[in-house]
Amino acid sequence: MKNFEPEIVAFCCHYCAYTAADMAGSKRISYPSNVKIIRIPCTGKVDAIHIMKALEKGADGVYVAGCLEGDCHFKNGNTRARYRVEHVQKYLEELGWEPERVAMINMSAGMGEFFARTALEFTQKIKQLGPNPIKIINTDKNQKAVS
Amino acid sequence: MITAEQKPLNEIIEYITPYDRILLVGCNECVTVCAAGGRKEVGLLASALNLHFLKQGRTIDITELTLERQCDPEYVEELVSEIDRADAILSMACGCGVQTIAERYKEKPVFPAVNTKFMGASESQGIWAERCRGCGDCLLGITGGICPVARCSKQLLNGPCGGTSNGMCEISPDVECAWCLIWERLKALGMEKRYEEIMEAKDFRPAGGGGPRKIIREDLSL
Numbered sequence: 255m256k257n258f259e260p261e262i263v264a265f266c267c268h269y270c271a272y273t274a275a276d277m278a279g280s281k282r283i284s285y286p287s288n289v290k291i292i293r294i295p296c297t298g299k300v301d302a303i304h305i306m307k308a309l310e311k312g313a314d315g316v317y318v319a320g321c322l323e324g325d326c327h328f329k330n331g332n333t334r335a336r337y338r339v340e341h342v343q344k345y346l347e348e349l350g351w352e353p354e355r356v357a358m359i360n361m362s363a364g365m366g367e368f369f370a371r372t373a374l375e376f377t378q379k380i381k382q383l384g385p386n387p388i389k390i391i392n393t394d395k396n397q398k399a400v401s
Numbered sequence: 402m403i404t405a406e407q408k409p410l411n412e413i414i415e416y417i418t419p420y421d422r423i424l425l426v427g428c429n430e431c432v433t434v435c436a437a438g439g440r441k442e443v444g445l446l447a448s449a450l451n452l453h454f455l456k457q458g459r460t461i462d463i464t465e466l467t468l469e470r471q472c473d474p475e476y477v478e479e480l481v482s483e484i485d486r487a488d489a490i491l492s493m494a495c496g497c498g499v500q501t502i503a504e505r506y507k508e509k510p511v512f513p514a515v516n517t518k519f520m521g522a523s524e525s526q527g528i529w530a531e532r533c534r535g536c537g538d539c540l541l542g543i544t545g546g547i548c549p550v551a552r553c554s555k556q557l558l559n560g561p562c563g564g565t566s567n568g569m570c571e572i573s574p575d576v577e578c579a580w581c582l583i584w585e586r587l588k589a590l591g592m593e594k595r596y597e598e599i600m601e602a603k604d605f606r607p608a609g610g611g612g613p614r615k616i617i618r619e620d621l622s623l
Contacts, residue, residue, distance in 0.1 A: 303441060306448035310455075345445075348410045349453050388455040395458065 260314035260380040262289045264373070265300045269327040270363045271319030277366030285373035288380075296320070297358075298331025305342045305356055312389055315380035317357040319372070325362065332360060352383050402431035402522075403495045404529045405438060405515040407446070414453055416512040417491055420461070423450075424487035425514075426480065426502065427467035428494035435529055437515045438493025440467040446493065446514060462486075471498025477505050484509060520551075537607025537614065543595055545586035550603075552579035558600040 266272040272293045278285060294300060297320030308316045318339055320332035336358045343353035357376065361368050384390070417423050425447050433439030447463045454461045464483055468476045471494035480490075480502070489510045492499045495517040503511045520533040534551045540558075541548055550556050554564075554572045560580030564571030568581040587596050607614075 301441070303444045303448060306445060306452070310448050310451050345410070345449055346452075349449060350456070351452065388452070391456065391458040 258381060258385055260288050260377060260385070261312065262286075262315045262317070262373075262377060262380060263308045263313045264289050264291050265294050265297065265304065265316070265318045266291050267297045267320045267327075267332070268293055268295055270321040270325075270365075271359070271361055271369060273363035274319075274361050274365045274369035277364065278370045279366075281366050283367055283370040285370035286377040288377045289373045296326065296328045296331035297335035298326070298328055300335050300338065302338050302342050302345070305339070306345070309346075309351075309355065309386065310388075312386055314386045314389070315355045315357075315376060315383075317359055317372075317376055319359045319361060319369070322360045322362050351387065354379060354383060355386075402434055402520070403497070404435045404518045404521045405432050405495050406518060407437055407442065407493075407515050408513065410449060410453070413446070413491065413512070413514050414450070417450070417461075417489060420488035420510075422462040422464075422486060422488045424464050424466065424480065424483055424490045425450075426471065426490060426492050426494070426498075427465075428471040428492075428498050429467055429469050430472075430494075432494055432498075432515065433467075434523075435521075436527075438495075443467055443493055446491075468494075468498075471495075472501050474501060474505060477501050480506065534608065536603070536605070537609075538604065540600075540603075543598075543600075544583045545590060545592065545595070547579055547582045547586055549579050549583065550608075552577070552582070558603055 266275060272291065275291060297318050300318050305316050318335050320335050321327065323332065326332045339356055339358040342356050346353045346356065359372050361372070425443055427438050427440055427443035429439060436442060443465050447465050450461070450463060464487065466480070466483060468479060470476045471492065484506055487509065489512065490502055490506065491512050491514050492502055493514045495515070496513070499511055499513045519531040520535060521529040522532045524530050531551050533548060536550045540550065549558060549560060553560055554570050554576065555562060557580065561578050565578040565581055568578055570576040570578045584596060587593055
């Protein structure tokens with residue numbers, strides 16, 4: 255797929271990653287617009303189904319960005335999120351999908367530069383992996399229908 | 402409760418590949434508690450199956466439904482309105498639920514999406530351990546509330562055996578010796594004398610040795 259611009263969903267914790275994104279903005283540090291942020295009260299709120307549904311709806315990559323280990327505002331929401339991300343990764347592996355399409359990232363509210371760097375690195379990684387396999391099939395189907 | 406674990410996705414996919422319309426049925430009871438086949442797991446499995454088939458360029462119609470209890474005909478009856486729109490049923494309940502559906506809807510193939518494991522209790526979040534074998538003649542009253550049938554690897558009634566080591570079983574350092582637990586518990590309760598009494602060989606006919614078991618309550622049956 256030429257000029258592939260991935261769509262990435264980032265579930266960002268209100269208390270850290272979301273604020274870090276804000277910080278990146280305040281510092282005028284740009285990050286790829288491919289990353290679509292969904293603000294959540296804690297990464298512990300993110301369930302495996304949310305990640306799976308994002309992929310099912312066509313997201314090329316999904317990451318969950320929570321507080322640093324041990325710093326969760328709700329004690330251990332980020333640890334739970336990590337387990338859930340790992341669960342989805344195993345699921346994807348079983349299905350023959352690249353588990354790297356899903357990731358867990360930890361940061362604090364003050365790490366604006368890290369947020370921007372992570373967004374860039376994840377976008378690059380997804381660009382290397384290519385589009386969501388469902389999208390490839392749909393594009394092929396549409397092209398056949400047109401021709 | 403009855404515990405279960407989801408089957409490998411490949412096996413589930415193999416079952417349903419010949420069909421286009423799947424009725425995916427979960428159960429709100431035991432399999433919900435052990436996170437194997439409740440509403441959440443139904444959604445997750447439906448999503449995974451969609452990812453698999455969409456990747457192959459195929460769309461299958463998956464209807465998600467979670468019943469209050471799959472092992473009761475009254476609740477299984479609720480599938481009547483959906484059954485005609487399905488080519489096959491995929492059940493996330495234990496073996497009892499799968500069989501109740503198979504018995505009621507004889508014209509539709511039913512496939513299990515989970516492996517039913519054992520009767521267990523939750524040790525902590527995410528950990529379930531076997532606690533009962535359903536032997537039909539409960540011994541817990543004389544063993545301090547710890548079951549040697551379910552928890553002793555040899556099902557010894559007068560243990561422990563020589564394989565016990567520092568309170569653990571010889572089969573694995575992670576498995577507690579049931580008879581050590583029983584002794585400690587009886588001691589704590591001041592009931593050491595119980596331990597002295599030799600238990601006679603157990604009659605395993607009520608445990609299923611006499612064929613499939615059934616309970617008939619005439620006062621309740623219609």
